[in-house]
Amino acid sequence: MEILVVGAGVVGLAVARALALRGHEVVLAEAADAVGTGVSSRNSEVIHGGMYYPSGSLRARHCVAGARMLYALCESHGIGHRRCGKLIVAATEAEADGIAAIRERGDANGVAGLELLDGAQARRLEPNLACTAALLSPDTGIVDSHALMLALQGDLADRGGALALRTPVAGLSRADGRWLAAFGGEAPGNYPCDAVVNAASFGAQALAARTEGYPAARVPPLVLARGNYFGCTGKAAFSRLIYPAPVEGGLGTHLTLDLAGRMRFGPDVEWIDSLDYRVNPARGAAFYAAIRRYWPGLPDGALVADYAGIRPKLTGPGEPAADFRIDGPAEHGLPGLVQLFGIESPGLTASLSLAEDVADRLAA
Incomplete structure (x- = not known):
């Protein structure tokens, strides 16, 4: 054809x-x-595990299968990537219940290696982390998109x-x-x-x-959600990706690493009406508060506006994803x-x- x-x-x-x-x-x-x-x-540029999405959904099925295929392609084609792992962290008991539910969903979706950790176990992996509990996803990684x-x-x-x-x-x-x-x-x-x-x-x-x-x-319908990203000056404080418990419209203001080891934070969720990739620097204040829930040691003035992405969503604020x-x-x-x-x-x-x-x- x-x-x-x-x-x-x-x-x-x-x-x-x-x-x-x-x-x-x-x-x-x-x-x-x-x-x-x-x-x-x-x-x-994250290779996701697939634990967030409802079991039986296209997102769950294609994320889990796609991650395996993507790692294989990276190996066969010499594409830069790293299976660095990820921690989804809870700052409260209610959030701990939430990440336990994410673990159950991930198991149902066929995500390999998920492990619930208490706060002390998580801090042994990442000493700069603050949390009451965490979910370890060892197969999550990053890729040179x-x-x-x-x-x-x-x-x-x-x-x-x-x-x-x-x-x-x-x-x-x-x-x-x-x-x-x-x-x-x-x-x-x-x-x-x-x-x-x-x-x-x-x-x-x-x-x-x-x-x-x-x-x-x-x-x-086409609904646009902009995600602002902020870079972080200084040496990387973590070796794994750090995600908070999910929020409406996204996965929260998380910490990711690029292949050079540089930390960056985002995206947040900013509902917009037209394609505009300018980073909104006013969002920075909220980033500090969100990040310090799991990294209290974030220094003042360490965040620098980096870039923004926009998601082509089908649902808007207050609606199920x-x-x-x-x-x-x-x-x-x-x-x-x-x-x-x-x-x-x-x-x-x-x-x-x-x-x-x-x-x-x-x-x-």
Whole structure:
């Protein structure tokens, strides 16, 4: 089949690669002038374990499977990564009950190696930590997301796939039993193909609305949540990732490490109306208070505004977090079309597993 994949973030790249590895002719269209300029390059670069998500959900299934696939790909392709482990920490007895529930969910989801620790056990691992209890996830890690995307792009090219940058897709229509994609950009025109995968992230809903025959009622809302990140001066005080008990809209203001060992904190959750990647420095005061719940030794003046990411959510404040949405022919009735909506965290971790799911749906 000739297949068009729209959106060259990490999920679009993974989907295009998976389809090319199955022998399809693949064109990957990206509106920007480089791959991975949106969600994929503005996140924590964490390889998640999969213990947070409801059992049986797409997020749980693809996170757990995707993490295993991602570690294997990193090993086979020499992609920078480290299985550093993570502690989810409780500052109160109520939060301790919460992380115990996370452990039960993780066990049900097939997450390996989870271990509940008391405060003393956790401090033996991380002496600078303050907590009453913690959940250890030894298989959580970090990855060089840019190297990952370059590896996916390389595999796509090796199998004859084409990457078309600066190529926005204005709309999709049906003609002679095939899909016809209308390209804009520097070389506008039409591209006929047998199947289309909409992995356009922030643009997924708009493209779905411009898809002939796709029911308007199936297009979900797009809700934007900005996450601000702050770097930290000085030597790293921890060797593992440190996460507080989850909060509404996200996993709390957590501590992550990059592959050079530098500490950074975030993201928080700031509901916004338009794409704006400027870090809000006013959020810094709240960061100090949140971080000192588990790291009381954070020095004054140590945080520096770093970067911001935005998540393409399907639900807003006060609403339960939505699952990933994969809308294929079995759901909407149109042949050769898969729409991906709300692919936020843990999308990077889940990307390889999501790609296989999409490829299977097109093969059905």
